[in-house]
Amino acid sequence: MGKIYQIAVVNGDGIGEEIVPAGLKVAEKVAAKYNFNIETSSFPWGAGYYLKEGEFMPENGLEQLRGFDAILFGAVGLPEVDDTLPAKDYTFRVRTSFEQYVNYRPVKLFPGIQSPLRDKTEQDIDFVIIRENNEGEFVQNGKIMYPDTPNGMAIETSIFTRHGVERVAHFAFKLAQKRRKRLTNVTKSNTLIHSLLFWDTVIQEVSTQYPDVEYNKMYVDNASASFVLKPEVFDVILTTNMIGDILSDLGGAIMGSLGLGGSGNINPEKDYPSMFEPIHGSAPDIAGKNIANPIGQIWSVALMLDHLGESEAARDIENAIGKVTAKGPLTKDLKGSATTTEITDAVVKAL
Ligand code: ATP
Ligand code: MG
Secondary structure, three states: OOOEEEEEEEEEOOOHHHHHHHHHHHHHHHHHHHOOEEEEEEOOOOHHHHHHHOOOOOOOHHHHHHOOOEEEEEEOOOOOOOOOHHHHHHHHHHHHHOOOOEEEEEEEOOOOOOOOOOOOOOOOOEEEEEEEOOOEEEEEEEEEEOOOOOOOEEEEEEEOOHHHHHHHHHHHHHHHHHOOOEEEEEEOOOOOOOHHHHHHHHHHHHHOOOOOOEEEEEEHHHHHHHHHHOHHHOOEEEEOHHHHHHHHHHHHHHOOOHHHOEEEEEOOOOOOOEEEEEOOOOOHHHOOOOOOOOHHHHHHHHHHHHHHOOHHHHHHHHHHHHHHHHHOOOOHHHOOOOOHHHHHHHHHHHO
16 A cells, blocks of 8 residues: 545636546546555536636635645636636636746657757757746736726836745756756846846856756747747746746747646645646647547646645656657648547557
8 A cells, every 4th residue: 555645626717627636637547556546535626616606716715725745737717707807816826826836847748749949859858947936027016097097107116026036946946956957047137127137136046056057048039039049958947927928938939839738836835735737728620529638737737746745646647648649640730630539548558
């Protein structure tokens, strides 16, 4: 009888209902193989819940999640629900209240997948974006004044704290030590001369504690071009909440499909549960048809198990995904015709 992990499962909306169960099927397979146990509890929260209850999760939702080892999440959002709401409600509350200050987004070209960067191979595209996830540009602090008058104006203030920058920087440098020992701080301190100059200064200070990691700084305009022209220069990218949000989608795109990307919202100290989710949204346009690509969700399961200490099982899942992408079957987003179920079963079989 191995360890037991308690996992809170929030399918959310749209394809979340299909791909989260796919992820769990894979989790059960590796649990049996590596002799640990996954116990799940499901929570029916999201935009569908909002339409019935007037909120994305109950008032005491955070308390309900608090005791779990991790949260496996699909996606929230339905076309008929204002899309500024979920960010304020479910995901924002979980990320901030549980101090999930690291957003972890691996960018990797799986075997057999054609990147839109046609001359790039698996060796060229293999890096991780570490995005500060709790403060910065997304603290939602500001106001709109006289909006309906000629004098209308709006202010939005970013907040960067030494504590907040230091802790995410330490996580990123430690990660770089385990990888190819290269960290790139993506910033815009040449124009955001207060907030991001402070950001750079703190990161520079932290870098001196990791002399074995090659540290460099790149402005985001240049970094965007480099994502496309020479992604091979990156190993670990450390960046702010908003820059990371934007670059993550670019990272997802060069991987060949939005449906492939997994991510983690991580509280490294494990004081609170961390939350793992694919990088894409609820894709209402393809929901309910059993054609969504489950790989991003399955990869998120691997990231979750790695965080829980089951690194071998995590690596095994990544390898199994690679076996499936190399030979097929593939879903429609990758120009194949296989169903969600077929891909999931292929990954399980590869395990
Ligand atoms: P969000 O606001 O939640 O980020 P979004 O508006 O960016 O969502 P997504 O839901 O991510 O949109 O979908 C964008 C496009 O990518 C859609 O056409 C969708 O069908 C497609 N897509 C997203 N995820 C998948 C997937 N797992 N498999 C196949 N196609 C997908
Ligand atoms: Mg999006």
